[in-house]
Amino acid sequence: MTIGSALSVGLIGLKAFAIQMQAFISPGLPYFSIIGLPDASLSEARERVKSACQASGFKWPETRVTVNLSPASMPKRGSSHDLAIATSVLSAANHIPHDCLADTIVLGELNLDGSVLPVNGVLPIGLYAREHGIGRMIVPQANVEEAELVEGLDVTGVRHLGELIELMGGKARYHLDDARPAAQPDDAATTGERRTAPGDMAEVLGQEHTKWALEVAAAGGHHLLMTGPPGSGKTMLASRMPGIMCPLDEQAQLEVASVRSLCGTLAAYGITDVPPFEAPHHTASTASLVGGGSGVAKPGAITRAHRGVLFMDEAPEFSPRTLQTLREPLESGYVSLSRAKGTTYYPARFQLVMAANPCPCGYGYGDGERCTCREKDRIRYFSRLSGPILDRIDIQVEVPPIDHIIQTPSARQTTSAEMRARVIAARQVARSRYAAQRWTCNAEASGSWMRANTSRSALKLIDLALEDSRLSLRGADRAMRLAWTLADLGGRTSPGHDEMMQGIALRTRET
Structure with a gap:
């Protein structure tokens, strides 16, 4: 009877918890089992781990192998524990020393050929390790840069299970050249914001009153609704909102980066002080907005917009049920998702910016000459933004149409840099005033x-x-x-x- 162990970390939302892997090799018919509330993807680790170990030159025991995931009462999910499971089995079989991985977190998904694939959520796990005095992490090579964002951690990257075995003092047979290259995030799908900085407010013709309203919203952390006809610049103005907001402080940057790490998009954005900007389509489902899914619920758009802007263009076109789900997060700053296997909490402290047409055809402004809508259609259209939702929106501003594009020589458009400087100055005054209460802006x-x-x-x-x-x-x-x-x-x-x-x-x- 031999027991080997390794340490991994699981995530429920952004809350991390330690998982002790214990591998037990005992006499009996050949069988490999994983116990301790694993989900389907984690149960499938049996085949991945067994094949990867054999590809590294380790002869799999022809007896019973049991791996326990402790604490047994907590649900575990995902393939990020493959490497830790393999390490515990190798330790139990005396293929690597028993004490070589003491106080070391091991993360990574295994391919059948033994190559190690990147995983999501490395940054919040690294923050958990630092908070609990765990000084070392072994992660996939593709995740090393992300793990090194946490100061004070000794991070080691591996590309193959055999590399880990040799690192721990064992002997392995592997060829890195033959290993399948680590999968990288889909850059084309996730780097839009990183490659394109927020545009400048000076590019927006006119609309000085609306720009002023946006400046007030950014200075105080207030929610905003813009109502106006098509083509008046509502979307253009909203997309430039992050460019006039205060840069994120270090704590906020880590919070935003942790959410992106969990979503698998951190490599596309990196650590940045630019507030995030999320703009879900009006056909977005409730689950895609607030988060959801079977098992442990995944973060939605309102969590991805944490510490930034959630822009809802054509707001009345969103389903009423989806809009109503915003009420609690707007007040509390977090979203609670309850499922059969437990409750997951995600941060959701965002600024809501909505844009809406005055009526279904969009021309129900001024004297309404061009409007083709019936009165009841106008009422029904805007009534989708219920009273409780509108009551939570601090600023409600009309955006008039632009009636000329030729600017006079003396006309000068306000720039984002000028607006941002005033916003930062106002925020500093508010922070000083609320230092004892720890509020950061007037909206709080x-x-x-x-x-x-x-x-x-x-x-x-x-x-x-x-x-x-x-x-x-x-x-x-x-x-x-x-x-x-x-x-x-x-x-x-x-x-x-x-x-x-x-x-x-x-x-x-x-x-």
Whole structure:
């Protein structure tokens, strides 16, 4: 009877947990079993591990081999544990020393020829290792660059199981030249944002009022709805939003990179301080937006937009059920996905930017001469954006059509760099003000703090709006947050009458 062990790490969402692999070789008929709640892909590791070991010159034991994944109560999934399972079996068979992998995390998927393929989620696993004092990781060679993003880790990359065996002091038979090359992410499908930086606001003709609204949204972390006819520049403006936002700090960069690592797209983006930008199509399903799937739910668009922008173009064309799923994440900053095998939590602290036409044909603005829609069609179209959703959107702005393209010699378009500088300055003021509360922007401040620190004369305007039913109580808090953002942009220590009036006006859309 011989027992060998190795250490791997599993992920439920972005939450990592250690998995102790114990291989037990005992007398009996030849059989290889994996126990400890493995999913289908992990159960199939039996054939991959057995073939890879034989390809490396290891004679598979002609007895019973059992591998236990501890803790047995936690579900395990994926092929990233193949290399650790093979290592535990090799240790149990005395093919490598028993203590050579103490306090070492082993990750990697195995091919039948023994080559090691890259896996997803290496970055959050590396952060877990550093947090728990595990100083060494063995990962596929294609994941080395990602693992080395975590400071203080001793990272070793391997391309073949035989390479790992020799690294641990054993003997192997393998040829790297014959090994199948490691699969890389589909660069063409995932590098769009990395190759194309956000465009400049100066490229947008006119729309100075809408640009100002975007600047207010970026400065305070506010959600935004733009309503206007086709071709007025709504999509163009939204796509340039990341270029005027504050650069991500180190913690936010790691959070964004961890999500991309889990999705398998980190190699396409790298570590960057540019906020992410996600723009799902209006036919997107609920699961693709919030996350889903059998077993452990996968992240959706709102998680991929964490710390960045979720842009929903043609917002009324999204299904009402899909739109309603945004309500909880907009308030809490995370999404909870419950499945039969447990609950998965993903971060979802994003800025929502919506764009909508005024009616189905798009021309129901101004005097509506060109509009061909019936009144009931207009009402039905925009009613898909329900009251609870609109109440959570801080800024609702009309985007008028452009009536000329010839610019006067004195006309000058505001650039993204200028807007970003003002946004950064306003954010720094807000961070200093909220240092004790650890809020980072006005959109995160509590209503009680706002009411206690806003002047009485400014609060009277809120009371008047509440009496006229122009604002709900939630809307009142959001109008106050807007007023504080306007004060920060204007260099004032607190909002006055003008800032509060502007905050209320930005909250209410003309109908």
